[in-house]
Amino acid sequence: MVNILDHAATFAQPCMSQKKLDEGNLIPYFSLEKECKQDQNEIYNAIKEVVVKILPTQRDKTALIIGTSLIDWNIVNAINAGAYEEKTPYRSLKRSIDSYAKDLALELGLNEFTMTINTACTSSANAILEARNIINAGFVEYAIVVGIEIFSPVMSSGFYSMGLLSQTLPKPFSKDRDGLVLGEGVGAMLLGKHASSWELLGGFSNCNSATIASVSEEGDECVEVMENALQVCSLQPKDITAIKAHATGSLANDEAEMNALKKVFKEEPLITTLKPYIGHTIGASGVLELIFLIECINGGYLPKTLNCSDSIGYKPIQEDTACSRGVFMCNFFGFGGNNISLLLGKTV
Amino acid sequence: MKSVVLNICSASKIYDQTRIDDLEEKRLVPNMMLRRRLTRNAKVMLYLSDKCGFQNGKVVYGSCFGELEETVKIADSIAFKTTLSPTAFQNSVYNTASSYFSLINSDTDEILTISNGMKTSLDALKIAALQSLVHGEKVLCVAVECLNIKNIEQINKCANFLEAGAAVVVEIASDEKDAHEIKSVKFKGIIDSLQALLNVVDMYENGITKIRIEL
Numbered sequence A: 001m002v003n004i005l006d007h008a009a010t011f012a013q014p015c016m017s018q019k020k021l022d023e024g025n026l027i028p029y030f031s032l033e034k035e036c037k038q039d040q041n042e043i044y045n046a047i048k049e050v051v052v053k054i055l056p057t058q059r060d061k062t063a064l065i066i067g068t069s070l071i072d073w074n075i076v077n078a079i080n081a082g083a084y085e086e087k088t089p090y091r092s093l094k095r096s097i098d099s100y101a102k103d104l105a106l107e108l109g110l111n112e113f114t115m116t117i118n119t120a121c122t123s124s125a126n127a128i129l130e131a132r133n134i135i136n137a138g139f140v141e142y143a144i145v146v147g148i149e150i151f152s153p154v155m156s157s158g159f160y161s162m163g164l165l166s167q168t169l170p171k172p173f174s175k176d177r178d179g180l181v182l183g184e185g186v187g188a189m190l191l192g193k194h195a196s197s198w199e200l201l202g203g204f205s206n207c208n209s210a211t212i213a214s215v216s217e218e219g220d221e222c223v224e225v226m227e228n229a230l231q232v233c234s235l236q237p238k239d240i241t242a243i244k245a246h247a248t249g250s251l252a253n254d255e256a257e258m259n260a261l262k263k264v265f266k267e268e269p270l271i272t273t274l275k276p277y278i279g280h281t282i283g284a285s286g287v288l289e290l291i292f293l294i295e296c297i298n299g300g301y302l303p304k305t306l307n308c309s310d311s312i313g314y315k316p317i318q319e320d321t322a323c324s325r326g327v328f329m330c331n332f333f334g335f336g337g338n339n340i341s342l343l344l345g346k347t348v
Numbered sequence B: 001m002k003s004v005v006l007n008i009c010s011a012s013k014i015y016d017q018t019r020i021d022d023l024e025e026k027r028l029v030p031n032m033m034l035r036r037r038l039t040r041n042a043k044v045m046l047y048l049s050d051k052c053g054f055q056n057g058k059v060v061y062g063s064c065f066g067e068l069e070e071t072v073k074i075a076d077s078i079a080f081k082t083t084l085s086p087t088a089f090q091n092s093v094y095n096t097a098s099s100y101f102s103l104i105n106s107d108t109d110e111i112l113t114i115s116n117g118m119k120t121s122l123d124a125l126k127i128a129a130l131q132s133l134v135h136g137e138k139v140l141c142v143a144v145e146c147l148n149i150k151n152i153e154q155i156n157k158c159a160n161f162l163e164a165g166a167a168v169v170v171e172i173a174s175d176e177k178d179a180h181e182i183k184s185v186k187f188k189g190i191i192d193s194l195q196a197l198l199n200v201v202d203m204y205e206n207g208i209t210k211i212r213i214e215l
Helices: A040-054 A073-080 A099-108 A120-136 A153-161 A220-232 A251-264 A282-298 B032-037 B040-051 B068-079 B086-090 B096-105 B117-135 B192-205
Strands: A002-010 A017-020 A026-029 A062-067 A114-117 A142-149 A185-192 A198-207 A242-244 A326-333 A338-346 B003-016 B058-062 B111-114 B139-146 B163-172 B210-214
Touching: A002 A040, A002 A120, A002 A282, A026 A153, A040 A099, A040 A142, A040 A185, A062 A099, A062 A120, A062 A282, A099 A114, A099 B117, A114 A120, A114 B111, A114 B117, A120 A142, A120 A185, A120 A198, A120 A282, A120 A326, A120 A338, A120 B117, A142 A282, A153 B068, A153 B086, A185 A282, A198 A220, A198 B096, A220 A251, A220 A326, A220 A338, A242 A282, A251 A326, A282 A326, A282 A338, B003 B040, B003 B117, B003 B192, B032 B096, B040 B096, B040 B139, B040 B163, B058 B096, B058 B117, B068 B086, B096 B111, B111 B117, B117 B139, B117 B163, B117 B192, B117 B210, B139 B192, B163 B192
Parallel strands: A062 A114, A062 A142, A242 A326, B058 B111, B058 B139
Antiparallel strands: A002 A185, A002 A198, A017 A026, A142 A185, A198 A338, A326 A338, B003 B163, B003 B210, B139 B163
């Protein structure tokens, strides 16, 4: 049994701001109150700030796993230094994204086992599942799982070029949805076997997509992870109290996920979506959305879904709904066909 | 930390100073449209997994620098203020190679992508060992670096071989008899992120089929 013992997070501000892309286009964006620049030290400190809040006493028995889709800052720094464009000499700092985990483990006296997972939108969700594996296998007593995403003009321009970004609001599962709104944030969860009201029951991850960027419209790839997650946890669809959908607000992925939900859940389940509150935090969404959900359930309610009055299928809840315990399915579907469904249980 | 003993079921490596000539793309990916979209990392990964005789199952893929060539296309667009290619963006994420592997081999199992700096291949092997231990299955562990981009000489001071990769298929051994520690022979001119896995492949090619790895 692996439990969620503690958590800490820095979410984006609830009101969207705007970010300017390199080509001059403005996009809606969920920004952190305090800007975290694309700077190795600032990112390191942002991670450290949340990790130190949940450190267990047995640090040497605690692994650190980061899930992110941040690209390698060597390259960004090289570009920023003008090396590529103007052929000026550039000295690489030779610091890859995993440096954060290794350096932080060293500084805080954590176990030397670190890992950085980069499976796009499922990065930190996969990190949570891997943390459960290493604890269950007895390699460490605890694992701290970090999800981090900071505004990246490169990534945002990429989503913009694919026509995936909304110019208005994130409207998951809504008929008038027009794309996703990105966000930034950093969160950390402490997992271990000590008693807690929150249990990480299990989950299932696969790599299965129709194309390099998306699953099929029928959503069978999403069905596979949801059904297998239920199976490995010896649960039935009727056992699920509520679903935290991935629900980015994009045209194709929302369609696929809703079709999958209809196949797995013959009766309409309680569904909530969280991206209208904090944005799509890509690699960090696993940790951040779980923390958001945990905070709400600890507060006694399942949060309503914003901006979806006319759904494409099952209707996400429209009002905050009393809920303080149960089993929660949390879905994450990423670029490149990385899909994962996690199951969490909360006792009173 | 614990150590585990792994059987090396198969192994393969490849590297070239500039560009690996024949990655057998036409045989491995008959679909021309799909073949044209493949990144260099994906081609090397497909080649190595084929040499290991692995098509389906759990995979741990590692790359320190990821899809550098595609990232450069994006950098080009930013530097020269041209329209960013959606394909370049799709292909620039770290898990691109493993996603193409999944698509082409219809491998829908768990496929993890990690990037752990200069320890990438060693850590990928540790995670593959963990996966094999937890699930009791053979796991493909593959690490690839393709650095041959325009102006690479401006930032590259350490690698003479700009394209390289190594792969092993491992499973948990039933006993520790004849298990060897992973050697640390330096493959000169090849980026450090691949050294550990290259050593394991080299050991396999020299008749060693059982290794011990500290997790």
